[in-house]
Amino acid sequence: YNIMKNHVVLGVDILSRHSHIPNDAMLFTSQHHERYNGTGYPQKLAGEKISLIGQIGAISDVYDAITYDRVYHKATSCHGTIKKLYGWSDSLFNRVIIEKFIQCIGIYPIGSFVELNTGQCGIVISINHNMLLKPNVLILFDENKKPQNPNLIDLGTEVANQVISNYSIVKELNPVEWNLDVSQYI
Numbered sequence: 001y002n003i004m005k006n007h008v009v010l011g012v013d014i015l016s017r018h019s020h021i022p023n024d025a026m027l028f029t030s031q032h033h034e035r036y037n038g039t040g041y042p043q044k045l046a047g048e049k050i051s052l053i054g055q056i057g058a059i060s061d062v063y064d065a066i067t068y069d070r071v072y073h074k075a076t077s078c079h080g081t082i083k084k085l086y087g088w089s090d091s092l093f094n095r096v097i098i099e100k101f102i103q104c105i106g107i108y109p110i111g112s113f114v115e116l117n118t119g120q121c122g123i124v125i126s127i128n129h130n131m132l133l134k135p136n137v138l139i140l141f142d143e144n145k146k147p148q149n150p151n152l153i154d155l156g157t158e159v160a161n162q163v164i165s166n167y168s169i170v171k172e173l174n175p176v177e178w179n180l181d182v183s184q185y186i
Helices: 007-016 023-031 052-067 078-087 095-105
Strands: 113-116 121-126 136-141 147-154 169-173
């Protein structure tokens, strides 16, 4: 583990040999394992001593690490990872930046495979930044879980500032269990 943690120092060393590397890239590399409460590495920086780009880098790095299979753990769903990150706000991460991150990628990020309250299942295609729980979903399976012709549903359909959609997401599904490659739809 200690050898693995050296990748931060080694990365900074490699980048510092090149004069054209932007300062933000250096900050990202040097601070992406720092934590808001000071428990990170290599410098054990805390709070606002971590640059904004370092804080964003830390959140992005953890999101990426948790949502993909690793030799030491299975991937967690995008929605599950969002919940974990939010739970760590104000300890490992700055709550304001976590909330901005969630606003950017959504509560159900693009590519999430979800089941609606109607029983239909589909893939989140785009985020509704005004209503994070109401993204656009490409429906691929009907209420009986049978494949159907793809149909795009805007869960946040509005008329005169009133949401008229009765659709809601009830859970995120694992596309692997459905033998589904979400990348072919986004």
